[in-house]
Amino acid sequence: MTTTLTKPEDAAPPVRKSRKPRAARAGGHMHGGPIAYAILILFSIGSLFPLVWTAIAASRDNNRLAQTPPPFWFGSNLFHNLDVAWTDANLGEAFVNTTFVAGVSAVTIVFLSTIAGFAFAKLRFRGRGALMLLVIGTMMVPPQLSVIPLYMMVAKLDWTDQLQAVIFPSLVSAFGVFFMRQYLIQALPDELIEAARMDGASSWRVVWHIVFPAARPAMAVLGMLMFVQTWNDFLWPFLVLTQTGNPTVQVAVAGLGRGYTPDQSLIMAGALLGTLPLLLVFAIFGKQIVGGIMQGAVKG
Amino acid sequence: MRAFTRTARRAVVLAAVASLGAGLLAGCADDSGDSDSDGSSSGGGKGKTTVTLGLFGTFGFKEAGLYTEYEKLHPNIKIAENVVERNENYYPALLNHLTTNSGLQDVQAVEVGNIAEIVSTQAGKLTDLSKVSGVNKSNWLPWKWEQATAKDGQTVGLGTDIGPMAVCYRKDLFQQAGLPTDRNEVAKLWAGDWNKLVTAGETYKKKAPKGTTFWDSPGGLINAILSSEEKKFYDESGNVIYKTNPAVRSAFNLTAKAAQEGLVGAQTQFQPTWDQTIANTKFAAMACPPWMLGYIKGKSKPDAAGKWDVAVAPKSGNWGGSFLTVPKSAKHAKEAQELVAWLTAPAQQAKLFAVQGSFPSAPSTYTMSEVTSAKNDMTGDTPIGEIFGAAAKQIPVQVIGPKDQIIQQGLTDNGVILVTKGKSPEEAWKTATKTIDNNLDK
């Protein structure tokens, strides 16, 4: 917040040099002590326990789940239930659909939010304040009702059972714009833009060579958040898609455990299968997504 | 590292741009892909027509092998279903689809709690099934047929299953409390009068095994009583009369009394804690349609097998059941109507009962061996088919209304349950009626 307007040392920085923004930097400045680890481990247990318990529940059968005390350890049905859930809900197709929908949404939102957030954070233009208020205002509208008129639109467009019915409405992410604006206000030093302007860079080049590099950590986080949000969305996909018409995972598992006696363990298995891919992706690519990008900027 | 991030950055941006286009393309691709995959083009390649069903959790046609059988009988038909486990999720979506005439399956199921509303508000969007060949009004119990028939005679839905109610009770607990255990004697304790059932509960309480109550929950009791009334919340001309109908008030008061005396468990039905009272044998009796036996089985420890029995309820009533409808905008309305007629025909209803325990709404099945010889693990040798069949024929023709569910929910979950938490019956009634009135007010 204390950036100055004085020109940077290297008076005429070639644009490419600014790819190494000094803003995006190291993962940590101090080593964590034992207390830090203790807190993190406690927190991790708290975070994971309900998930582990979901897996435990998915490994049991219905009447064991109704008994007390509740099971504390895995039973023998986990793979059976996962298998049944997978086949019954036709999850293979659902995973492909959901990955596509969530991927397209996340990448598009990140891109659009970054350029819009940059404009709101760092550029001057007429109506900026009013437009920003409008962006925030759109977040305040409770979503539960909007789906009804939105569905009327989709019906008119004849988009039911098609993935774009889920993708397009999800792209209106005021959250993303607001998020990027707040991040860039802090993380993007004005003198970097100024220097690039001095150098004659067009707005687009500024975005490409300065804003994107500086915004990387936030872009990664926003992308993850949006991916997960789209992945887990239920109310809306459930209205526009069906299990025979391009289901997402949440739509596909909505039919699991049916019967006058809903099979809880099967429902849990479905919930687990719905969450597991996200966790796996984070576990495998987490370093590339968050860690890699953050650290890469420093070492480079 | 540096190289990685640079390319990664570019890749992200490129992907963003590309995916915008891809999204559009995929949309178009899906268009054509769709009609291929569901083979709906009846004139296309194989000439197969796919009929789709939209169902909520309780049907089990597929599990009973009925689709396979139908496809064998009709080689040019393929059947696909969309199932949503919970009707609370299914029904609002169905309304949205009906009002916009889009996203509808060829067959749509409707639960009995919603059928009055569908008949009174959506009949124009649904086809008349009474004229379909093979459909014969006399196949169904009269009240079941009437529930899905509009005033102008259009029958928008054909009945699948029903839920004739009896009383399921634990023989061991009844014995310990000094009550009879033979199902006929048990039925005699309360024949014809719900008050007598509560009296039996008072007897039970005097020698009740520790930690148990007579009845499972206040909701289970008031529901059973109300189901056996000819009129509950609406009169014949569709006016809401729940507040002035003495039958409702007396059902409420009787349940409240039972709750005050501690005869019912302080539970809400179908909550996990209620499930656990089944597993841990915390109550001795409950109102019980055939499907409830399946529920009990699903939630019990294995050693509970054979410990239950079924007695005739003080008065017969219905709890649960569904209908199948065919929307006018269905892609294959004709094929769908034929399928519905077949699925709801007595022979198929009997098969479904044998496999899934969904009790038939076709009285001609009650003498078929699938029904008469039916047994359940929980109740041993009890001829449940006969008991429930007899109960089914006693079910009164009840006046139903569009908001029955909301009213009943209010009386139960914002009403009698409060008495088990120490509120007076008066207070509970006030909270319930205030909630209901607010919920009904447009």
Add this chain to the structure above:
Amino acid sequence: MSTRHDIAAPPTEGGAAPGRPAPGTGPTEADRRRRARLSRRWQRDLRWSPYAFVSPFFVLFLAFGLFPLIYTGWASLHQVELTAPTDMTWVGLRNYTRIFDDDFFWNAAKNTLTIGIISTVPQLLMAMGIAHILNYKLRASTFYRVVMLAPYATSIAAASLVFVLLFGRDYGMINWALDQVGIGKVDWQNEKWASQIAVSSIVIWRWTGYNALIYLAAMQAIPQDLYESAALDGASRWQQFLHVTLPSLRPTILFTAVVSTIGASQVFGEPLLFDANKGASGGAEHQFQTLGLYLYEQGWVNQHLGRASAIAWTMFLILIVIGIVNYVISRRLRASS
């Protein structure tokens, strides 16, 4: 919200032309024309590019966000049911005026406020602490980040299912633990404060890691030299946190506060599923029914779209009032400091 937005002034005539300083040589006529052309292009770029950058969002908003808003606003002035959403009967402002003596609305408003406070304040404080720790150099830091996001990756339905079991009155694990330490059992679903705490805990569980990650991303962008100079001045870790980290994070903190406030005002999935068998009434005595849930109940369960729309707009207006008050207060504070 008023941070500095200075950008470099556009280069003047004498300023550097793109990549061509060309010192020493006198400008030729062609050069000058070219420069003038570039300058015009420059002006156009500066003037219009902001609009180009924000326009995709607004185009999408116009396409998919505006109609629902207008419909909801229009519906709020009518009596209209879910069974026929285009069949409207004009009732003017009745749906709004009736809110004044709608006890259920005000009960829900109170619950929303208390649940909002119980869930948001600890959530953001914890998130800040966790982010601070994660900003240390750590072994297996990616592991913790992934774990942190695991609750957020869990759908509300799955999360609520588990928490309902944990909070069970007779056999739940939490009551079992409370019993062990001699506190005794709590009726988590039926007692007012207990149920609100239980519902809040689901919210806290799902969102703390998420906010921590957002804080972490922002902390990573704080220049290292700020800490170095603070350390040279003899600032302790805590002082560095107070005087370097927190001020730098101001925009992000503001962001999470705004988003959490809006999110808290709309909470409905957790209370809905915390007692799913009681419909959307939020407990027998509506003890944990939030405005979002009340809106859902009126719209989806009771099917009164008109009433529900009026509730939605009232919530919207309340939020705006809160926003304005907030803005005025923070302005005053800033002016006085």
